[in-house]
Amino acid sequence: MRRPITVLTVCAALTGASLTNADPAGAAVAPGVTYRVYDVRGAAGPARAHVLSVDLTGPRVRLGLLYPGAVAARAPVSRLADAQRALAGVNGDFFHITETQHPGVPATGASAGPAVADGEFLKGAVPDAQRFGPALPPGTSGRAVVGVGLDGRVRLDTLDFSATTDTGLALSGLNQYALPENSAGAYTSRWGDLPRTRAACGSDTDRAAPCTSDTFEVTVRAGRVTATSPTPGSGPIPPDTTVLLGREAGARRLRALTPGRHLKIRYSLAVRHPSYRFALGGYPILTRGHPLPGLNDTARAVRTAIGVSNGGRRVLLLALDGSPHYRTGLTIAELASLLRDLGARDGFSLDGGGSTTMVLRQPGHTTTTVLNHPSGGAERPVPNGIGLFER
Structure with missing residues (x-):
């Protein structure tokens, strides 16, 4: 008790x-x-730390x-x-x-x-x-x-996430709000119903880079392409359906796929199991008892963290207090x-x-x-x- x-x-x-x-x-x-x-x-x-120690x-x-x-x-x-x-x-x-x-x-x-x-x-x-x-x-x-x-x-x-299609297209993302440039990613029912538009915005070096209009989507159900679209879509994805979204070179590869074509997605073992x-x-921020080199020592904030010890059998869940006295x-x-x-x-x-x-x-x-x-x-x-x- x-x-x-x-x-x-x-x-x-x-x-x-x-x-x-x-x-x-x-x-x-x-x-x-x-x-x-x-x-x-x-x-x-001063700071105040709330800590749960878990064995x-x-x-x-x-x-x-x-x-x-x-x-x-x-x-x-x-x-x-x-x-x-x-x-x-x-x-x-x-x-x-x-x-x-x-x-x-x-x-x-x-x-x-x-x-x-x-x-x-x-x-x-x-x-x-x-x-x-x-x-x-x-x-x-x-x-x-x-x-x-x-x-x-x-x-x-x-x-890491990795998957390929039987056409040789490598998939570089799964249910992500941003995809690498020139890539294609997979979206499943786990994504939700929000638009996938943001996946084609930003770049590999700049989050604020413009969105690209060079996009293409392919809907795959039961191993067959059922629909295509030149723009990212929205709305819920059925559990038996995967949407492939490509940008730049990834979009160009997807444009070769037409409704009715058989398409198999092969996930890596690390993803399947x-x-x-x-x-x-x-x-x-801490490995083998030593703080990582180069950690920021100037910017202060209320923070959350997890600590691990005893060979991974003991954890500390830590949350700092954000009340005015401790907000530094x-x-x-x-x-x-x-x-x-x-x-x-x-x-x-x-x-x-x-x-x-x-x-x-x-x-x-x-x-x-x-x-x-x-x-x-x-x-x-x-x-x-x-x-x-x-x-």
């Missing part, structure tokens, strides 16, 4: 010193799960992807957690939050990086230059993920140091700012409550998150 939540506040300086005076028991919220609050002295002022060695809890059932959709973390009956959760990947550079093109709300839910590869990563959020640390990629493998262990990795039960994007937040370099001081060996940064949210279902309640104070004053709708589930 879970006992009522209590808040424990300790103080830690980000100077390489370890945390002190922390009650090892914390506040138990489920078997193997404790909740603590830490006050932290950042270089620019995955037992059979009682697991991690999974929170998402609203479509890639191009958003909902507050509490609503995502309640819909999937999660015990707790934090927000996830950076996402296509706004679209000011391309008038008339709607923001899709889709996440930037790869995503896997219940062993299903939902989407691939957009080109790095098309990401929203802070610049990636040197040597990292928008294909970076944190996830749970088939062995039940949490690890940091990169995930993902090695992850769940995964989502962000970027690494931490730099990415400070965040990596904090995760290390909390005992993490590897660390991964998720979306922050107004997206940072941690929710928990209190004992005796049927819905979750928000533990931190979102910096925008209320929960921001997000495309996905990390959910903690009781088995």
